[in-house]
Amino acid sequence: MPVALKRAFSISLILICICVLRARAYDELHLQSAMNAKKQPDVLADTVTRTERPGPVPVLLVVRHSNLFPVLLQSVLITAADTRGAELGRIEIPYDLKLKRPWWHEVRDAPLPDGFSGEVAITVEFRLLVRDKPITVINNNWRDTRRMPLRVFVNAPPLPRFDNWRYGDPHFHTLFSDNQAEFGAPVDFSARMADLFGLDWLAFTDHSFDLDDAEGDTLVNDPALPRWERHKQEIAAAAAGHPDLLLVRGEELSCGNAAGQNVHMLTLNNASLYTGNGDGFEGGGNTPDHPCAAITDAMPPSEAAFAAHPRTDSDPVSTYALNRGQWEFEDMIVPSLSGLQVWNHTRSPWPDGLEHWKRALLAGYRKPLIGGSDAHGDFNYEHGRWPEQLPFGNIRTAALVNGPLTAESLIAALRAGRAFATSGPAALLEIINTRGESEFMGGEISGGPFAAAVYARSTAEFGPVKEIRVLIGNPGAGSESVLTTFSGAYATDPMNIEESVLLPQTPKNGYIRIEVFSERNGEVFEAYTNPVWFSW
Structure with missing residues (x-):
């Protein structure tokens, strides 16, 4: 097939992929005829699902690509109501603003009474010509x-929470993830949302194939890397404005698996940009710029790299047009890879990703598990895949950092597996030996017999703990099984459970991990710890 014809065919396939399958993000509305038959700019309002900090609730107002579809923004009406539908307040903002630009946004506070607490429904009406x-x-x-x-x-x-376990989202996209299929939210507003939500840290992992683009053109690269430099500047400015929140710079890197196909990898705290344009469709090629293993092999200890959403569902269009593949087992067990992000978007970890993680553990590869939202904005719900998938902050990772929370201390905790992933409850596991020594998740302990101390906490927001599963892995036999379960129904306080169990004498070498489930109004919330390794 001639190169020009192949490129045109690939473009057509990509547009079909965008229109039919939809991105998990703020989608490109005007490329999605099935979503809206009229040509309009992207118009949206968004805010976070929960606030722990006192003060107003900021609402993001966005009109995007009015340079393609000019509009007159006449006014915006914001109303707030309680759970019974009773109005709490309203504010109408006159604009009479002609918009013909790639991006416009403002942030306005929701009209809530001073000191209000509780659940609220916010409605934003954009009136346009x-x-x-x-x-x-x-x-x-x-x-x-x-x-x-x-x-x-x-x-x-x-x-x-447990003391010194710091919550964060290791996979999040801002407005710098800007391409033919998706876009995110402004950096400073994203940091503000993380702070209000109650997170301690947030990683900005924008797409590598967007971070090396020329300003104003998502299909042309600029070797001077102006967007990567502006990415750095905006994150630094946001960090200065939110001193209690750690912001970590990174990227979602497109790199090659062992089969030469494009897969995604989270790089955290990298000082320089790792280029990766294999599936960004810039220039018509779809070959990975670098093998993932070549990147991780050269990565310093101050950085980390996690396989992003390994073993997730794929589609034939992406496989052909973008040369997208899967993280295969041989890719996951590369020694220099820090771990696996097996949970994003969905209400439970990706089943095949979780199984591959367990397979790696049973083969003796200590690859930590993490979870993150992979949200592109999507602070209140996932616009493209509602209601089955979760928005920003609702899948998060807690990392044990005993001292000051810095990028270096966070990376060390994640690399060591001192972490658990959750959509609600907190989960903690400790193994104690006969000498009174103990280790938490990510640690290794010897000198049996052993006892495992199991802790689970929840709040009314996530409902009482329903079940704790204690799982034991036997790498020698290549098997994992349920050692015991604890039911929250029999707990004195199902919001705060402490239990213990003696480990059997077989296997002599293995690991323990736990899974915790809580429930509120029929919705199940989950938590998964990394293992503690033991040897008699």
Whole structure:
């Protein structure tokens, strides 16, 4: 097939992929005829699902690509109501603003009474003229989620925690992830959302094939890397404005698996950009720039690299047009790879990813597990895949950092596996030997017999703990089994459970890990710890 024809065919396949399958992100509305038949700019309002910090609830207002579809923004009406539908406040903002630009946004506070606490529904009405025709957009103009209110738990109680375990999202995209299929939210607003949500740290992992683009053109690269430099500057400015929140710079790198296909890898705390354009469709090629293993082999200890959403569902269009493949087992066990992000978007970890993680553990490869939202904005719900997938902050990783929380101390904790991933409850595991020595997740202990101390915490927001599963791995036999379970129904306090179990004498060498499940109004929340390794 001639090169020009092949490139045109690939473009067609990519557009089909965008239109039919939809991105998990703020989607490119005007490329999705199935979502909205009229040509309009992307219009949306967004805010976080919960706030732990006192003060107003900021709402992001966005009009994107009005340079392609000019509009007159006449006004915006923001109303807030309680769970019974009673109005709490409203504010109408006049604009009379002609928009013909790639991006416009403002942040306005929701009209809530001073000191309000509880669940609230926020509705944002954009009143516009599109080709001289008046239209009203309620919250957004996506097919699946338009008119859905923004639901916020205002002044929520703190997330269930243990001392020195710091919550964060290791996989998040900002407005710098800007391409033919998706876009994110401004850096400073994203940091503000993380702070309000109750996170301690947030990693900005924008796509590598977007970070090396020329300003204003998502299909042309600039070797001077102006977007990567501006990425650095905006993160530094946001960090200065949120001193209690650690912001970690990174990227979602497109690199090659052992079969020469494009896969994604999170790099955290990298000082320089790792280039990766294999599936960014820039220049028509789809060959990975670098093998993933070549990147991780040269990575210093101050950085980390995690396989991003390994073993997730794939589609034939992406496989052919973008040369996208899977993280195979041989890719996951490369010694220099820090670990696996087996949980993003979905309400439970990806089943095949979780199974491959367990397979690696049973083969003796100590690859830590982490979870993150992979949100592109999506602070209140995932616009493209609602309701089955979770928004920003709702899948997070807790890392044990006993001293000051810095990028270096966080990376050390994640690399060591001193972490658990959760959508709700907190989970903690400690193994104690006969000498009174103990180790938490990520550690290794010898000198049996052993006892395992199991801790689980929840709050009314996530419901009582329903079950704790204690699992024991036997690498020698290549098997993992349930050692015991604890039911929250028999706990004195199902919001705060402490249990213990003696480890059997077989296997002599293995690991223990736990899974915790809580439930509120039929919705199940989950937590998964990394293992503690033991040897008699």
